[in-house]
Amino acid sequence: xxxxxxxWRKIPQRYNLVGxxxxxxxxxxxxxxxxxxxxxxxxxxxxxxxxxKGTVVTYTVIRTASEQFEQMTPYVLAIVQLDEGPxxxxxxxxxxxxxxxxxxxRPVFRRISADGESGAIHYGTKFAPDTE
Amino acid sequence: xxxVAVIGIGCTPFGEKWGSSFRDLFVQAGTLALEDAGISGEExxxxxxxxxxxxxxxxxxxxxxxxxxxxxxATAHIPSTRVEAACASGGLAFRQAVIAVASGIEDIVVxxxxxxxxxxxxxxxxxxxxxxADREWEGFVGATFPGLYAMIAHDYMHKYPLTREELAMVxxxxxxxxxxxxxxxxxxxxxxxxxxxxxLVADPLRLFDCSPxxxxxxxxxxxxxxxxxxxTDTPVRVLASAQASDTISLHDRxxxxxxxxxxxxxKRAFQMAGLTPADIDLVEVHDCFTIxxxxxxxxxxxxxxxxxxxxxxxxxxxxxxDLPVNTSGGLKACGHPVGATGIKQVWEVVxxxxxxxxxxxxxxxxxxMTHNVGGTGATVxxxxxxx
Numbered sequence: 001x002x003x004x005x006x007x008w009r010k011i012p013q014r015y016n017l018v019g020x021x022x023x024x025x026x027x028x029x030x031x032x033x034x035x036x037x038x039x040x041x042x043x044x045x046x047x048x049x050x051x052x053k054g055t056v057v058t059y060t061v062i063r064t065a066s067e068q069f070e071q072m073t074p075y076v077l078a079i080v081q082l083d084e085g086p087x088x089x090x091x092x093x094x095x096x097x098x099x100x101x102x103x104x105x106r107p108v109f110r111r112i113s114a115d116g117e118s119g120a121i122h123y124g125t126k127f128a129p130d131t132e
Numbered sequence: 133x134x135x136v137a138v139i140g141i142g143c144t145p146f147g148e149k150w151g152s153s154f155r156d157l158f159v160q161a162g163t164l165a166l167e168d169a170g171i172s173g174e175e176x177x178x179x180x181x182x183x184x185x186x187x188x189x190x191x192x193x194x195x196x197x198x199x200x201x202x203x204x205x206a207t208a209h210i211p212s213t214r215v216e217a218a219c220a221s222g223g224l225a226f227r228q229a230v231i232a233v234a235s236g237i238e239d240i241v242v243x244x245x246x247x248x249x250x251x252x253x254x255x256x257x258x259x260x261x262x263x264x265a266d267r268e269w270e271g272f273v274g275a276t277f278p279g280l281y282a283m284i285a286h287d288y289m290h291k292y293p294l295t296r297e298e299l300a301m302v303x304x305x306x307x308x309x310x311x312x313x314x315x316x317x318x319x320x321x322x323x324x325x326x327x328x329x330x331x332l333v334a335d336p337l338r339l340f341d342c343s344p345x346x347x348x349x350x351x352x353x354x355x356x357x358x359x360x361x362x363x364t365d366t367p368v369r370v371l372a373s374a375q376a377s378d379t380i381s382l383h384d385r386x387x388x389x390x391x392x393x394x395x396x397x398x399k400r401a402f403q404m405a406g407l408t409p410a411d412i413d414l415v416e417v418h419d420c421f422t423i424x425x426x427x428x429x430x431x432x433x434x435x436x437x438x439x440x441x442x443x444x445x446x447x448x449x450x451x452x453x454d455l456p457v458n459t460s461g462g463l464k465a466c467g468h469p470v471g472a473t474g475i476k477q478v479w480e481v482v483x484x485x486x487x488x489x490x491x492x493x494x495x496x497x498x499x500x501m502t503h504n505v506g507g508t509g510a511t512v513x514x515x516x517x518x519x
Contacts (some may be wrong), residue, residue, distance in 0.1 A: 028499065031269045060285075064333045124273065
């Protein structure tokens with residue numbers, strides 16, 4: 001992940017959970033898609049900002065990570081289903097023993113990783129337990 | 133379409149081969165396969181080489197030409213093509229070779245797979261392997277390959293009655309088989325306790341639920357069936373070759389506990405061969421993690437969803453069971469040099485069908501299947517072989 005542009009062009013999506021919605025079929029997509037897999041060329045894709053509220057579909061606790069995430073272990077990784085329907089992979093901001101399938105979560109803005117000591121710092125969305 | 137047969141096979145020992153290079157490994161496997169088929173290099177019409185990530189593991193691309201060159205065939209100008217589909221690279225290389233022979237465009241074709249993974253450290257190889265999933269939306273947030281399969285395991289265990297012990301029994305069984313395979317990376321038997329006391333990698337998967345990092349290469353030689361007897365007394369027929377794709381990201385799947393690409397490729401293969409799961413005498417499935425073998429047995433139609441754990445515990449998949457699974461030791465015990473695995477699966481099934489599998493021979497094996505998965509199920513190749 002050495003190129004700054006590679007991360008920079010995804011900032012809206014990663015910072016603010018901006019995905020897409022197809023106005024033809026009404027389906028929501030996150031990560032965003034430029035072509036609706038359902039309607040293909042008949043689809044009409046528009047930006048959509050998700051509220052970020054969702055439910056944990058499944059999770060794991062990563063104990064052995066790639067070099068970039070080694071310092072953060074153990075961390076909780078989950079698949080979250082947003083209330084509008086799409087699913088995404090994200091880290092949970094909670095203790096490993098707190099994580100459970102079906103847990104309600106809300107988005108939080110966090111540092112994700114850094115490209116070494118002098119490289120770009122990557123921010124994005126993690127999810128925290130939603131107690132409301 | 134012409135019928136296709138395997139006329140020669142070769143495989144290096146799998147393991148941490150620090151004294152051998154990528155080129156050494158390939159030449160060793162390729163030479164064994166050519167000797168087995170009794171052919172010379174000039175007879176080869178084309179080569180397909182499965183390789184996932186030489187660019188990351190050894191900083192070398194242009195693998196097709198490299199392999200042809202170091203096989204001593206540069207001046208023969210044989211078309212040599214690299215095939216990449218993560219851990220299914222070998223299965224797809226085999227499929228491309230089958231298509232080339234079946235079409236009539238080529239006669240004698242080599243399908244090979246090779247990976248040299250130990251020239252980089254564990255962190256770097258974990259990162260390279262994470263590229264088999266969606267780098268932008270899975271790897272970016274810290275998803276590792278074991279982590280993605282661990283999320284499948286949690287989902288599965290939430291839905292179906294699979295116990296942690298039953299999951300461990302997959303590894304125990306595959307180590308038992310691997311201990312009877314001279315080329316296997318791990319030659320020792322293990323117990324359920326060995327698995328359950330090993331360190332957690334990604335909950336609920338422990339170290340002994342995971343296939344290792346491995347160096348190795350495998351090669352097979354294909355020919356039209358009607359010419360196969362010119363080369364060998366024991367040709368093995370390719371009865372079906374099927375492939376299917378699915379979403380690259382695990383989170384986009386219809387059902388996290390079913391690899392739809394396996395379901396579809398399996399059905400296509402059975403249809404092409406005119407066979408059913410009951411006709412299969414043994415199967416090499418993609419057990420990159422113990423949970424993956426559970427999914428494969430179900431998704432290929434050998435039992436109903438949710439039953440594979442119990443059937444593993446009851447011995448159905450053991451060497452002497454109704455359906456021996458991963459007689460080679462699988463990816464778990466035989467080792468998993470990612471690009472080579474799909475070819476090694478064919479190597480194992482051919483040995484079994486020839487009756488040359490020694491201590492792990494399945495009595496009376498006549499029809500075998502291979503199942504090779506790329507990523508968390510975004511690519512699947514299934515082949516059926518028969519005598």
